[in-house]
Amino acid sequence: MTLIVALLTAVALFDAAAAAEPPPQPAQSGAPIAAPAPDCVVPESLLEADSDLTHVADAVKDHHRLDISVIGSGSSALPGPDGARFAYPARLEQVLKGLLPDVQVKVTVHVALRQTTEQMAAGLAKVLTDDKPDLVVWQAGTVDALRGIEPDEFRAKLESGLETITAAGADAIVMNMQYSPRIESMLNVSAYADVMHWVAHERGAVLFDRLAIMHYWTDAGIFDLYAATKDYAMARRVHDCIGRALASQIVNAAHLDAGKLQTTR
Amino acid sequence: MAAMGTTMGTTTTSQLPAAAGERDLRLDLFRGLALWLIFLDHIPENVVSWITIRNYGFSDATEIFIFISGYTAAFVYGRAMRERGFVVSSARILRRAWQIYVAHIFLFTIFMAEIAYVASTFENPLYAEEMNILDFLKQPDVTIFQALLLKFKPVNMDVLPLYIVLLLLFPPMLYLLLRLPTFALAGSALVYVLAWNLDWNLPAYPNGVWFFNPFAWQLLFVFGAWCALGGARRLAGVLRSRLVLALAIAYLVFAFAITLTWHFESLARFVPVWLSDWMYPIDKTNLDVLRFAHFLALAIVTVRFVPREWSGLRSRILQPAILCGQHSLEIFCLGVFLAFAAQFIIAESSGGPLEQTALSVLGILIMIAAAALISWYKAMEGRGPTSRAKPRNADLAGGEA
Numbered sequence: 014m015t016l017i018v019a020l021l022t023a024v025a026l027f028d029a030a031a032a033a034e035p036p037p038q039p040a041q042s043g044a045p046i047a048a049p050a051p052d053c054v055v056p057e058s059l060l061e062a063d064s065d066l067t068h069v070a071d072a073v074k075d076h077h078r079l080d081i082s083v084i085g086s087g088s089s090a091l092p093g094p095d096g097a098r099f100a101y102p103a104r105l106e107q108v109l110k111g112l113l114p115d116v117q118v119k120v121t122v123h124v125a126l127r128q129t130t131e132q133m134a135a136g137l138a139k140v141l142t143d144d145k146p147d148l149v150v151w152q153a154g155t156v157d158a159l160r161g162i163e164p165d166e167f168r169a170k171l172e173s174g175l176e177t178i179t180a181a182g183a184d185a186i187v188m189n190m191q192y193s194p195r196i197e198s199m200l201n202v203s204a205y206a207d208v209m210h211w212v213a214h215e216r217g218a219v220l221f222d223r224l225a226i227m228h229y230w231t232d233a234g235i236f237d238l239y240a241a242t243k244d245y246a247m248a249r250r251v252h253d254c255i256g257r258a259l260a261s262q263i264v265n266a267a268h269l270d271a272g273k274l275q276t277t278r
Numbered sequence: 279m280a281a282m283g284t285t286m287g288t289t290t291t292s293q294l295p296a297a298a299g300e301r302d303l304r305l306d307l308f309r310g311l312a313l314w315l316i317f318l319d320h321i322p323e324n325v326v327s328w329i330t331i332r333n334y335g336f337s338d339a340t341e342i343f344i345f346i347s348g349y350t351a352a353f354v355y356g357r358a359m360r361e362r363g364f365v366v367s368s369a370r371i372l373r374r375a376w377q378i379y380v381a382h383i384f385l386f387t388i389f390m391a392e393i394a395y396v397a398s399t400f401e402n403p404l405y406a407e408e409m410n411i412l413d414f415l416k417q418p419d420v421t422i423f424q425a426l427l428l429k430f431k432p433v434n435m436d437v438l439p440l441y442i443v444l445l446l447l448f449p450p451m452l453y454l455l456l457r458l459p460t461f462a463l464a465g466s467a468l469v470y471v472l473a474w475n476l477d478w479n480l481p482a483y484p485n486g487v488w489f490f491n492p493f494a495w496q497l498l499f500v501f502g503a504w505c506a507l508g509g510a511r512r513l514a515g516v517l518r519s520r521l522v523l524a525l526a527i528a529y530l531v532f533a534f535a536i537t538l539t540w541h542f543e544s545l546a547r548f549v550p551v552w553l554s555d556w557m558y559p560i561d562k563t564n565l566d567v568l569r570f571a572h573f574l575a576l577a578i579v580t581v582r583f584v585p586r587e588w589s590g591l592r593s594r595i596l597q598p599a600i601l602c603g604q605h606s607l608e609i610f611c612l613g614v615f616l617a618f619a620a621q622f623i624i625a626e627s628s629g630g631p632l633e634q635t636a637l638s639v640l641g642i643l644i645m646i647a648a649a650a651l652i653s654w655y656k657a658m659e660g661r662g663p664t665s666r667a668k669p670r671n672a673d674l675a676g677g678e679a
Binding site for chain 1: 322323392393396399400401402403404405406407408409410411412432433434482484485486487543546554555558559618621622625626
């Protein structure tokens with residue numbers, strides 16, 4: 014009798030487990046495509062935002078301008094002489110200008126290699142006074158994972174940084190790490206990604222889930238992130254696609270109807 | 279004090295009630311299954327790891343592994359301590375810790391080889407920053423020394439160092455558990471509470487602390503040992519209670535519902551803010567109470583539906599898992615190595631779900647074959663065809679600590 018009960022429970026649990034399993038390839042579920050770029054589509058579910066970017070919306074609607082500050086470490090830049098021109102912050106500016114032709118878009122970049130979240134949080138106040146941004150895009154986590162900073166400490170710095178941004182009257186997007194299949198076995202980023210997820214959720218910031226998006230690109234065969242190459246071409250394409258996806262998330266989360274803005278020009 | 283006196287009385291008269299009987303095959307079965315799950319979870323991005331329990335509740339295979347390790351350690355060395363005394367049994371425990379240390383360093387060597395290979399072959403401007411992870415190769419003197427001190431532990435190599443520390447501290451704990459079990463368990467719980475309140479942990483290199491905090495995880499190990507030395511029998515009344523079972527099932531359902539919200543973002547909004555404020559983060563490093571409770575609930579339900587004398591434990595279909603559970607150190611190390619190898623193959627060939635599944639199955643088959651081979655060696659070395667002959671060495675009695 015007990016055996017039967019155990020078996021039934023096991024079967025029920027297995028069914029529940031099977032039902033809980035999300036589809037491995039979101040693209041096949043026919044999810045709408047958000048980014049307009051031809052070769053690096055991102056399912057809309059990966060660009061959903063918990064919170065609205067109200068300051069962005071106000072700046073665009075009332076003042077027809079949008080000032081964005083990007084703060085980050087090495088993965089917000091590309092090596093090479095024209096690295097800055099092809100890295101995602103510059104691409105973001107270009108794409109936003111195209112989407113919002115009526116708006117004066119300005120992206121200021123504060124990228125320094127090997128910066129931990131603590132160091133970036135310490136520099137935030139100056140950035141906020143100098144740039145007076147409507148939106149801060151804060152890319153964090155990679156250097157903290159590399160240095161093995163305690164997740165609790167990481168969490169505290171991220172929280173205090175987001176507080177500073179909110180107090181200065183700006184919206185915030187936190188961007189997590191790159192997905193790097195080769196290095197995955199050596200660098201455990203998931204603990205830091207979890208922290209970013211929860212802190213963003215609790216502090217009313219928007220999470221740009223770069224990790225999940227790049228993961229999706231690998232699964233869907235859009236980019237071969239395993240490839241070993243010295244060539245800059247792929248890195249530039251990835252940054253271009255990140256810039257596009259980020260622009261599209263900003264437009265969605267601020268409820269800017271890009272098409273309408275264009276027609277009412 | 280009176281209660282302690284009674285406890286002492288029972289243990290001395292019945293000569294380790296739980297350990298006196300035949301080995302509980304459920305321990306081997308579930309430890310074997312835990313070893314398979316740990317292997318599957320250690321292959322990043324493995325589709326097969328969707329079946330592992332960490333996706334359906336708070337605790338994962340690590341809890342099962344540590345609890346059963348504590349249980350079997352007490353089972354094996356508890357008897358040794360009664361029969362041969364403190365010094366001999368302590369010497370055996372320390373020898374075991376040494377074996378695990380050697381195994382850990384062996385795995386570290388393999389890991390270094392993999393890293394060095396990636397460092398010399400992989401280059402991509404997209405990952406210029408992430409490649410700094412390989413910086414430690416530039417100063418191998420420091421790195422290797424820190425690894426020998428168990429301070430430098432690459433990803434997925436945290437469990438064995440925890441096990442080593444737990445065993446190093448086990449002789450006095452076992453001594454106490456045999457005499458004042460309740461007091462010993464209370465002491466362990468006190469250390470757990472103090473570790474939480476005073477932020478106790480061991481330092482790691484280059485930064486931070488141990489991923490598995492020994493001061494916290496010792497509670498599960500000691501609890502396992504306590505259960506083996508008569509605690510389980512004392513809890514029998516609790517385990518038979520329908521109310522306890524109902525609570526355990528309710529908690530498992532609750533944990534399952536919460537984990538669903540991790541996988542499906544859209545469900546997260548149904549978790550009330552006060553609940554998430556109270557609940558998160560669910561800390562693995564310090565063995566969060568929610569994780570411990572989840573393991574207890576799982577154990578209560580399992581013990582209820584899989585009784586000790588369950589005939590299925592003798593069936594052929596479960597023998598592979600039992601076999602793996604009986605040689606846990608070897609199979610654990612092999613599992614870590616196979617996970618390295620599998621992820622390496624997947625990375626080199628950009629393998630999809632089909633390849634991941636094939637490698638997962640192959641890995642488990644290799645683990646089973648290795649466990650069978652080890653059993654064969656032990657049988658051949660004159661310890662009887664199966665566990666029938668009374669073994670001289672408790673460590674090798676078909677099952678180890």
